[in-house]
Amino acid sequence: MKRVIHWFRRDLRITDNTALSEATRRAEQVIPVFILEDAFRTGPDMGAARLAFLLQSLESLRENLAELGHRLIVRRGKSPEVLPRLCAELGAEAVFANKRYEPYAEARDQRVFNALNAAGVGFELLKDAVVWEEQEILTQAGKPFTVYTPYSKAWKLKPIPAPRGKLRKPSTTQLPAASIRSEPLPTDADELGHVLKQASTPAGERAALERLGTFMRGPVYEYGANRNLPAVDGTSLLSPHLRCGTIGIRTILAALTKAREAANTPAQRQSCEVYLNELIWREFYLQVLHNFPHVTKGAFRPEYDQLQWSDNQEHLDAWSAGMTGYPIVDAAMRCLNATGNLHNRLRMIVAMFLTKDLLIHWQWGERYFMQQLVDGDLAANNGGWQWSAGTGTDAAPYFRIFNPVSQGEKFDPQGEFVRRWVPELESLPGDVIHRPWEDPLSLGRISYPPRIVRHEEQRPKCLAMFGAVKKSVRP
DNA sequence: TGAAATGTTGGGGCG
DNA sequence: ACGCCCCAACATTTC
Numbered sequence: 001m002k003r004v005i006h007w008f009r010r011d012l013r014i015t016d017n018t019a020l021s022e023a024t025r026r027a028e029q030v031i032p033v034f035i036l037e038d039a040f041r042t043g044p045d046m047g048a049a050r051l052a053f054l055l056q057s058l059e060s061l062r063e064n065l066a067e068l069g070h071r072l073i074v075r076r077g078k079s080p081e082v083l084p085r086l087c088a089e090l091g092a093e094a095v096f097a098n099k100r101y102e103p104y105a106e107a108r109d110q111r112v113f114n115a116l117n118a119a120g121v122g123f124e125l126l127k128d129a130v131v132w133e134e135q136e137i138l139t140q141a142g143k144p145f146t147v148y149t150p151y152s153k154a155w156k157l158k159p160i161p162a163p164r165g166k167l168r169k170p171s172t173t174q175l176p177a178a179s180i181r182s183e184p185l186p187t188d189a190d191e192l193g194h195v196l197k198q199a200s201t202p203a204g205e206r207a208a209l210e211r212l213g214t215f216m217r218g219p220v221y222e223y224g225a226n227r228n229l230p231a232v233d234g235t236s237l238l239s240p241h242l243r244c245g246t247i248g249i250r251t252i253l254a255a256l257t258k259a260r261e262a263a264n265t266p267a268q269r270q271s272c273e274v275y276l277n278e279l280i281w282r283e284f285y286l287q288v289l290h291n292f293p294h295v296t297k298g299a300f301r302p303e304y305d306q307l308q309w310s311d312n313q314e315h316l317d318a319w320s321a322g323m324t325g326y327p328i329v330d331a332a333m334r335c336l337n338a339t340g341n342l343h344n345r346l347r348m349i350v351a352m353f354l355t356k357d358l359l360i361h362w363q364w365g366e367r368y369f370m371q372q373l374v375d376g377d378l379a380a381n382n383g384g385w386q387w388s389a390g391t392g393t394d395a396a397p398y399f400r401i402f403n404p405v406s407q408g409e410k411f412d413p414q415g416e417f418v419r420r421w422v423p424e425l426e427s428l429p430g431d432v433i434h435r436p437w438e439d440p441l442s443l444g445r446i447s448y449p450p451r452i453v454r455h456e457e458q459r460p461k462c463l464a465m466f467g468a469v470k471k472s473v474r475p
Numbered sequence: 476t477g478a479a480a481t482g483t484t485g486g487g488g489c490g
Numbered sequence: 491a492c493g494c495c496c497c498a499a500c501a502t503t504t505c
Contacts, residue, residue: 228476344476345476348476352477387476396476396477397477397505398505399477399478399504399505400476400477400478400505401477401478401479401505402477402478403477403478403479406477406478407477456479459478459479459505460505463505466505467505477505478504478505479503479504479505480502480503480504480505481501481502481503481504482500482501482502482503483499483500483501483502484498484499484500484501485497485498485499485500486496486497486498486499487495487496487497488494488495488496489493489494489495489496490492490493490494490495
């Protein structure tokens, strides 16, 4: 082929990019394109933190392309309308893109295919975001897995593919004419207000690769123990990059394999294995989403759609604002609100608290996370919430209820994380910081809110709520 | 990738 | 010396 488009979506990088390297292999000229869809603005499912991260990643992609002599063409509108027009304008014979797995994205891609097909333009969708797609790992019976452990065993039996290469410089004659229109990216001023500048995770492909290197040189070897401690820098911090594709999964796996080979002790190798499992969880939930799309509408196990959740708006507001009176919950929510990032252990704690202490529907939490999180991703977020609520695939059984005090004491033993995010509790000693109501000295001296509910009262209510459904299913 | 309730054991205080 | 009680420490069961 003479000339094709590479359509960037959640793959904002120039190395280890399957569709991009396929396009350059099969065509003489590849024109990089990004489309600012209407959904590319803040709304119920997209908060300013993630939008800012995406825009910065996009800007960085444009710079990386420009360094190699490529010009990113940006257009606004609906992709099924924009792409055929752009192809006609550029004389492009095909559009290359990396496959997406969310139901709404697949429906959109179908419309794009129809529109391009009608215009006589090819549409090539390639596997890139995952190692194994939804139909590539199945049970012996040929069905999708709904339990993680056997899924991960099957995953690990298969070979790990090598990363794709880096985009090369085109010959100068290949550059698209400067006359081709490209829209400016939205900035601070027009869409995001003050938020854009304060994103806490450095965006862009270079930042992602640097973080990968840092993580694989040290923290990965302590991951098994440290990943549960929110006060410690023990996690990869790569999830925002995986979310918008500023790093490729094969690149991470290659680095992890190297790190495991360099490990000195069995414990270090085990830590590498624990991190690998987290990457497999990501693919597990992506295949769950594709094979069971009803999880976006309700519980994976439909009987749990009958649960009688609470509709207490004040409780939801207190949870969202980090004003529940439970220090580890409030520290977590304030951190989320301020940075758009939340440690996984804290996600479990606040999700359990919303669903099993406040008895509020997990979908309210799912939506709030989606709006706040920089790494907010439908598959992982939905899977995580259904896991915590006990309604999902391979979920925590409904009677597994975290105690917010003991979770705090176990995973933030010095109260370091709490002090960082809840200044009212700064002066409390470590032995009461997770239960300030028991400290007679601090009562009346600090302005921290009292508990909005008592865990020991809510736990039996939660068991009763689930018990009612269990009874109605098996009369 | 639990926590609470319940059961069991054994040491020590004490009459 | 002995039985009794308390309770920590640990194990098992239950939610």
